[in-house]
Amino acid sequence: MNFFKRLFSWKKKPSKIEDEQEDEIVDSDDNKIDKKESKKLKKIAEPEPEPEPEPEPEPEPEPEPEPEPEPEPEPEPEPEPEPEPEPEPEPEKKKKVGFFKRLFKKTDKENLDKSLEKTSKSFFDKIKKAVVGKTKVDVQVLDDLEEILITSDVGVKTTIKIIESIEERVAKDKYTNAQELDVILKEEIGNIIYDDKKEDFNINDKPYVILVVGVNGVGKTTSIGKLAKFFKSQGLSVLIGAADTFRAAAIEQLEEWSGRAEVDLIKQKMGSDPASVSFDTLNSAINKDYDVVIIDTAGRLHNKVNLMNELSKISRVMQKLKQEAPHEILLVLDGSTGQNAYEQAKQFSEVTKVTSMMVTKLDGTAKGGVVIGISDQLNIPIKYIGTGESIDDIELFDKVDFVESFFQNKSK
Ligand code: GDP
Ligand code: GDP
Ligand code: MG
Numbered sequence: 001m002n003f004f005k006r007l008f009s010w011k012k013k014p015s016k017i018e019d020e021q022e023d024e025i026v027d028s029d030d031n032k033i034d035k036k037e038s039k040k041l042k043k044i045a046e047p048e049p050e051p052e053p054e055p056e057p058e059p060e061p062e063p064e065p066e067p068e069p070e071p072e073p074e075p076e077p078e079p080e081p082e083p084e085p086e087p088e089p090e091p092e093k094k095k096k097v098g099f100f101k102r103l104f105k106k107t108d109k110e111n112l113d114k115s116l117e118k119t120s121k122s123f124f125d126k127i128k129k130a131v132v133g134k135t136k137v138d139v140q141v142l143d144d145l146e147e148i149l150i151t152s153d154v155g156v157k158t159t160i161k162i163i164e165s166i167e168e169r170v171a172k173d174k175y176t177n178a179q180e181l182d183v184i185l186k187e188e189i190g191n192i193i194y195d196d197k198k199e200d201f202n203i204n205d206k207p208y209v210i211l212v213v214g215v216n217g218v219g220k221t222t223s224i225g226k227l228a229k230f231f232k233s234q235g236l237s238v239l240i241g242a243a244d245t246f247r248a249a250a251i252e253q254l255e256e257w258s259g260r261a262e263v264d265l266i267k268q269k270m271g272s273d274p275a276s277v278s279f280d281t282l283n284s285a286i287n288k289d290y291d292v293v294i295i296d297t298a299g300r301l302h303n304k305v306n307l308m309n310e311l312s313k314i315s316r317v318m319q320k321l322k323q324e325a326p327h328e329i330l331l332v333l334d335g336s337t338g339q340n341a342y343e344q345a346k347q348f349s350e351v352t353k354v355t356s357m358m359v360t361k362l363d364g365t366a367k368g369g370v371v372i373g374i375s376d377q378l379n380i381p382i383k384y385i386g387t388g389e390s391i392d393d394i395e396l397f398d399k400v401d402f403v404e405s406f407f408q409n410k411s412k
């Protein structure tokens with residue numbers, strides 16, 4: 001039976017040469033070696049030889065009538081009583097996918113390396129000390145490593161996770177060379193970083209609204225300027241809303257950034273209702289057909305309830321104009337505050353539905369390890385990182401590039 005199926009599947013092969021081989025095999029049943037070899041060939045040529053994995057072709061004793069060994073063996077056994085209510089929304093989704101705009105920016109490796117230099121150097125100086133004079137990764141080395149990770153702002157939970165996975169590996173290979181610790185670490189850290197590569201903007205549903213939240217001073221306004229310029233460079237039109245109406249200086253500062261990015265801005269007087277500014281901004285963006293709206297907010301976390309109310313009011317009011325707004329709630333975190341940034345991320349995600357993060361000020365800090373803990377613990381993608389005070393000091397967060405730069409002292 002299997003034998004037949006295999007023959008059939010061979011017949012499906014597109015290659016004429018292989019078809020000839022098959023004929024030969026069928027005609028001359030004496031050369032079984034040829035058969036095996038051609039099977040091997042087939043395996044090399046086609047990585048998925050599906051006919052084999054199906055273990056249930058036996059119940060039906062009539063293999064000849066159906067010469068198509070299709071890989072779907074489930075149509076008969078499952079009567080599927082479910083009425084499947086979701087066939088309609090699916091095509092819609094699929095239609096929209098075609099309208100996603102994928103943001104692209106090649107990582108400025110030099111800039112990223114420079115930003116993470118302090119973090120990386122401080123981390124590996126400690127590692128070097130921990131493994132000096134050691135030939136294998138023993139309990140002492142692992143203890144030291146745990147301390148190093150924690151003091152590098154990776155965070156306790158994530159550190160424990162990393163240590164446990166390294167322990168497991170070391171247990172398998174008792175003589176893991178201490179000098180290879182960084183190789184193992186690199187792999188484990190790479191595995192742990194949450195990296196969600198989703199399409200960025202649904203152009204079909206424009207304007208795409210981004211609500212920027214975060215504690216005062218983390219770099220929201222600066223980051224909005226950077227984002228505006230970046231989006232513009234991607235061919236998108238951008239409108240900024242100055243909904244941090246708490247201080248006059250905040251509005252002026254945002255105006256300055258919108259000028260640098262050469263994008264438009266909607267503002268009201270200081271002290272006006274942030275929800276009203278957001279409404280005006282979205283309204284204008286809809287009328288003038290902008291692609292992206294970015295709303296700046298005042299991030300006063302001192303009162304969770306107030307903040308929650310303010311952010312949900314902004315969303316609610318914008319939803320009068322556009323049901324889906326805001327499409328994205330981007331939390332900005334100051335990476336130089338280390339574990340504090342992690343605490344903020346936790347608190348903000350309790351207050352509002354944070355959908356993405358930007359970690360700023362990774363330049364000039366040794367606390368960049370916090371990125372590892374945040375992305376592991378929160379399951380919210382870090383989309384961008386801030387690498388300086390200038391408008392172009394922004395990188396799309398890429399896990400591989402990040403790990404490479406984090407390990408720059410070791411990969412050279
Ligand atoms: P906001 O209060 O959250 O709006 O923060 P601001 O945008 O006003 O920024 C606060 C300070 O952080 C400013 O001095 C910025 O220049 C600085 N800043 C923002 N992002 C970065 C960054 O990626 N790197 C560095 N070094 N400084 C930054
Ligand atoms: P509520 O606070 O939940 O009752 O929400 P409202 O619907 O009263 O709106 C709250 C705020 O959003 C208002 O005080 C306005 O500042 C703003 N807002 C709502 N609708 C509009 C509008 O049509 N235009 C403008 N400019 N602002 C609006
Ligand atoms: Mg600000």
